Amino acid sequence: MKKIMIKDMPSFIGETVKIGAWLANKRSSGKIAFLQLRDGSGFVQGVVVKEEVGEELFAVAKSMTQETSMYITGEVKADERSTFGCELNVTGIEIIHAAEDFPITPKEHGTEFLMDNRHLWLRSRKQHAIMKIRNEIIRATYEFFNDRGFTKMDPPILTGSAPEGTSELFHTKYFDEDAYLSQSGQLYMEAAAMALGKVFSFGPTFRAEKSKTRRHLIEFWMIEPEMAFVEHEESLEVQEQYVEHIVQSVLKNCKLDLERLGRDTSKLENIKAPFPRISYDDAIKFLHEQGFDDIEWGDDFGAPHETAIANAYDKPVFITCYPTGIKPFYMQPHPERDDVVLCADLIAPEGYGEIIGGSERIYDYNLLKSRLEEHQLSMDAYAWYLELRKQGSVPHSGFGLGLERTVAWISGTEHIRETIPFPRLLNRLYP
Known part of the structure; x- marks a missing residue:
């Protein structure tokens, strides 16, 4: 399995890869969790399907906090709906560090708050x-x-x-x-x-x-x-x-x-x-x-x-x-x-x-x-x-x-x- 960066993923369609990433955001829809991943080179969506990964890994995916760091593996799949052109069908997650109460959430924040947390x-x-x-x-x-x-x-x-x-x-x-x-x-x-x-x-x-x-x-x-x-x-x-x-x-x-x-x-x-x-x-x-x-x-x-x-x-x-x-x-x-x-x-x-x-x-x-x-x-x-x-x-x-x-x-x-x-x-x- 090759460790790559997100920016290079479009060249690995159909292959199973490993990336080091942070969790920028997440949402779940029933038995599917959607992870917004970033590694500094770019952003990509990771898709975790409960039936494919099992109860334990799915629970890990759903419970991760914003900005948690991890190694994540999966198959790169083409995604025409994404401007990036692909997504990651997740098969494995290895948490490195669970982030604690990341202060900048997806809601609106004041300028001074954002500057204090630059x-x-x-x-x-x-x-x-x-x-x-x-x-x-x-x-x-x-x-x-x-x-x-x-x-x-x-x-x-x-x-x-x-x-x-x-x-x-x-x-x-x-x-x-x-x-x-x-x-x-x-x-x-x-x-x-x-x-x-x-x-x-x-x-x-x-x-x-x-x-x-x-x-x-x-x-x-x-x-x-x-x-x-x-x-x-x-x-x-x-x-x-x-x-x-x-x-x-x-x-x-x-x-x-x-x-x-x-x-x-x-x-x-x-x-x-x-x-x-x-x-x-x-x-x-x-x-x-x-x-x-x-x-x-x-x-x-x-x-x-x-x-x-x-x-x-x-x-x-x-x-x-x-x-x-x-x-x-x-x-x-x-x-x-x-x-x-x-x-x-x-x-x-x-x-x-x-x-x-x-x-x-x-x-x-x-x-x-x-x-x-x-x-x-x-x-x-x-x-x-x-x-x-x-x-x-x-x-x-x-x-x-x-x-x-x-x-x-x-x-x-x-x-x-x-x-x-x-x-x-x-x-x-x-x-």
């Missing part, structure tokens, strides 16, 4: 599907950049300065120096790009922003590519190709997970490059036409503004060339205007907001030095970053994609807290 909530079908989609986005990310000659690099998490010059940083002591948890690996990736040409990082970042919106986390993961000899428009092409790749990969490899979440996949099937572009200037005009009188040229967009712009398109949309005053110091000025920079934010459809921020970087030494001075940033802290512009500087561009916001959009999950295994929120550090 370590157990992850076992649910919905959370399992979201984590599988998250994993597929990560897998497809490595595939995309590896296939295009990028080198994975790992910037430090502890830094001595803020990449974007903001105050929303987590401070700590680094022996006798001040240090901060990283907001972004971008500056270090620029140095890496000068060495290796095309690089990308994937790691945790931290923002001490006291926000409670459904789009914000305190700790989140970023994919940050950086490319030497690549200018603004070329970078936009890479961004839209990357987003198309991860969306189409999820559609191809996570069909059951999307179905379990009730995701409208027709909206995802349309995500193909190229993506529409609208300038910041035109976006302001559009918002005024839509009745948004609360925003003027020079203001940053809020969630309602981004949603209104996104709703005008059926794909992600680039908003390009923001005012210099609301963007970080390192962005390259527009060649024909000194009031805007060569940058873009990519806004996801369906109200999910910004998923990518990117720009061409300043590569002129004197201009970057003056920008550091304008922002009153420490010349000592940024000396190494400025020196990159003295040692064979070249035009270069990069961007950062927020993983959790992207997972939320692709999976159709309303709140970002469900898109990371153990979310860190303004008032939550447990579990």
